Amino acid sequence: MTRAGLRQHLDTASDSLRRLARQPLASLMTLAVIAITLALPAGLHLVLASANQLSHHWAGSGSLSTFLRAEVRPAEAEQLRAKLQGQEAIEQVELLSQEQALSEFSLYSGFDEALGLLEENPLPMVLLVRPRADLAQPDGMAQLLGQLRQEPLIEHVVVDLEWVKRLAAITETARRALLLLSLLLGLTVLLVIGNTIRLEIRTRQDEIIVVKLVGGSDAFVRRPFIYTGFWYGLFGGLGAWLLVVFAGALLQGPITELARLYQSDYQLGLLNLSSLGLLLLLGPLLGVLGAWSASGRHLRALEPE
Amino acid sequence: MIRFEQVSKRYPDGQEALRQLSFHIDAGEMLFLTGHSGAGKSTLLRLIALLERCSSGQVQVDGRNLAKVRREEIPEHRRKLGIIFQDHRLLPDRSVFDNVALPLLVAGCRSEETAKRVRAALDQVGLLHKEKSMPLSLSGGEQQRVGIARAVVARPALLLADEPTGNLDPELSNEIMDLFLRFNQVGVTVLIASHDVAIIRRMGKRVLVLDQGELTHDLAPGWSND
Ligand SMILES: Nc1ncnc2c1ncn2[C@@H]1O[C@H](COP(=O)(O)OP(=O)(O)O)[C@@H](O)[C@H]1O
Ligand SMILES: [Mg+2]
Numbered sequence A: 001m002t003r004a005g006l007r008q009h010l011d012t013a014s015d016s017l018r019r020l021a022r023q024p025l026a027s028l029m030t031l032a033v034i035a036i037t038l039a040l041p042a043g044l045h046l047v048l049a050s051a052n053q054l055s056h057h058w059a060g061s062g063s064l065s066t067f068l069r070a071e072v073r074p075a076e077a078e079q080l081r082a083k084l085q086g087q088e089a090i091e092q093v094e095l096l097s098q099e100q101a102l103s104e105f106s107l108y109s110g111f112d113e114a115l116g117l118l119e120e121n122p123l124p125m126v127l128l129v130r131p132r133a134d135l136a137q138p139d140g141m142a143q144l145l146g147q148l149r150q151e152p153l154i155e156h157v158v159v160d161l162e163w164v165k166r167l168a169a170i171t172e173t174a175r176r177a178l179l180l181l182s183l184l185l186g187l188t189v190l191l192v193i194g195n196t197i198r199l200e201i202r203t204r205q206d207e208i209i210v211v212k213l214v215g216g217s218d219a220f221v222r223r224p225f226i227y228t229g230f231w232y233g234l235f236g237g238l239g240a241w242l243l244v245v246f247a248g249a250l251l252q253g254p255i256t257e258l259a260r261l262y263q264s265d266y267q268l269g270l271l272n273l274s275s276l277g278l279l280l281l282l283g284p285l286l287g288v289l290g291a292w293s294a295s296g297r298h299l300r301a302l303e304p305e
Numbered sequence B: 001m002i003r004f005e006q007v008s009k010r011y012p013d014g015q016e017a018l019r020q021l022s023f024h025i026d027a028g029e030m031l032f033l034t035g036h037s038g039a040g041k042s043t044l045l046r047l048i049a050l051l052e053r054c055s056s057g058q059v060q061v062d063g064r065n066l067a068k069v070r071r072e073e074i075p076e077h078r079r080k081l082g083i084i085f086q087d088h089r090l091l092p093d094r095s096v097f098d099n100v101a102l103p104l105l106v107a108g109c110r111s112e113e114t115a116k117r118v119r120a121a122l123d124q125v126g127l128l129h130k131e132k133s134m135p136l137s138l139s140g141g142e143q144q145r146v147g148i149a150r151a152v153v154a155r156p157a158l159l160l161a162d163e164p165t166g167n168l169d170p171e172l173s174n175e176i177m178d179l180f181l182r183f184n185q186v187g188v189t190v191l192i193a194s195h196d197v198a199i200i201r202r203m204g205k206r207v208l209v210l211d212q213g214e215l216t217h218d219l220a221p222g223w224s225n226d
Helices: A003-022 A024-061 A074-085 A098-109 A112-117 A138-150 A161-203 A205-213 A218-261 A273-300 B041-048 B071-078 B096-106 B111-124 B140-152 B170-185 B197-203
Strands: A064-068 A090-096 A126-131 A154-158 B002-010 B016-025 B030-035 B056-061 B081-084 B158-162 B189-193 B206-211 B214-219
Touching: A003 A024, A003 A218, A024 A161, A024 A218, A024 A273, A064 A138, A074 A090, A074 A126, A090 A098, A126 A138, A138 A154, A161 A205, A161 A218, A161 A273, A205 A218, A205 B071, A205 B096, A218 A273, A218 B071, B002 B041, B016 B041, B016 B056, B016 B214, B030 B041, B030 B170, B030 B197, B041 B056, B041 B158, B041 B189, B071 B081, B081 B140, B096 B111, B096 B140, B111 B140, B140 B158, B140 B170, B158 B170, B170 B189, B170 B197
Parallel strands: B030 B189, B030 B206, B081 B158, B158 B189
Antiparallel strands: A064 A126, A064 A154, A090 A126, B002 B016, B002 B056, B206 B214
16 A cells, blocks of 8 residues: 555544544444443353353362272272373372271261271272363263273272263353354444444435545545444444453452352453453454445445436 | 537436437537526536436547446546536535545545645635635635636546536626636636526637537537627
8 A cells, every 4th residue: 555545544544533523422322332232242251251160160179989999909099099190181189098988978978877886897998080170071071981990990980970061061052152142243233333334424425425526436435434333343342341341340259259169269350351352353343344334335325416 | 528429318217308419529628518407418517427327329538438437437537527516516514625635635646745736726716815714604606616626626637517607696707717718728628518698608619509408509619709
């Protein structure tokens, strides 16, 4: 692009911005609609990402209890523990001796009196296997489970895999619903901006006709409206980010409390800079697209008489 | 410069505005187009500026058959002409300077060059001191001169004027005509639609007379002396 061309673009862009500022109320209302429409999927995305993180945490905290065969000797058990500990998919392995297993059992079951009646400790040694959090998806779990079941020293593995599966299914459903919702709301932004541009074209139609009379090309006539769409998108995206940050600040207290209850150090990550970047990219993109299609349709119909 | 061959124009509503028009205008000519209201004067100018397309026949401008000019080439075609309207068609929310600069702006002219040319054009119409004014604060005659400055700023070879003095008193009308005369003297082809017989007679230029869309007379320069 030539320097004169660049200069013209800058002039057009700043002129479009000035026009928005000249009608602050109307512009702000349109911006509010765009900001809210963009904030909805962004906020939901944040909540979903949080839920995902929490579910990983919960799934990860559900360790597998592997009961060793009765005849296994403590040294062999320790050997197995060390072997499993070295595996990539496993975060931590803890070996409970027969006595420890018994005391844990009596502590949680309330059967300690009945157990006291037994002459011999009926419980085998137990390996508590905690998988790595990011592998705590149904597939990863099933694989680990299969692997543990092949170990000759292991008698029996207990895991609440159904629960992990269900959680993953819910997360996946939510993710797809969010995707669909985002598409619909993106379309809404396109339509809102398109409609705004249509009105703008109507109020400036005398000017457009004069510009065409003196030889303004379609691209030239279209340019200010594309910039108007760009500014709407940019400020709408920024507004959406502020809305989500604001909503996040309101939710931070209860979420921290929730996390504490689940003994998680989880924090609601405020929309960080990369999501700001995404909103500031997506907003203008939708703005330009909406303005592009609307101006294409409505400017073509405007011919000088 | 301009050639009409058997040109007819029928508007979509069936109105036959021009019928079988044939004539030829040389580069550097200055001439008038006259006739009663509704005779087809504006329609003829609109065909030249590609604001309308003819229904049959052929219009040539600068050797080019306008039927061959594609939609996206129309802006380029219009940049080669200057058009002046009775109602000026100035942008009320832009200064005189910005109004006159518009044809240069759409042509992508550099801003230093634009400023130079705009001031030269305003100087030619005697309005250099009004460059910062808004159009609506000017008198009718001044607005028309701004319109003329806008039409000539890009130095087109052809000027089209549709009733440029329609709203002006005789003295202002004469001033405007003198302006056209001066542009013509430096080589610009000037075609003026007007039904102001006094002015046309005083100028003594070639005259095309339209009646009900038909070309009834083509008077050579000096016709009024006879
Ligand atoms: N856009 C249009 N649609 C239909 N008829 C038109 C249109 N413009 C002009 N006409 C008709 O064409 C004829 C010529 O009009 P015009 O060229 O404006 O004449 P003039 O400029 O000589 O007064 C008139 O009968 C007018 O009613
Ligand atoms: Mg007319």
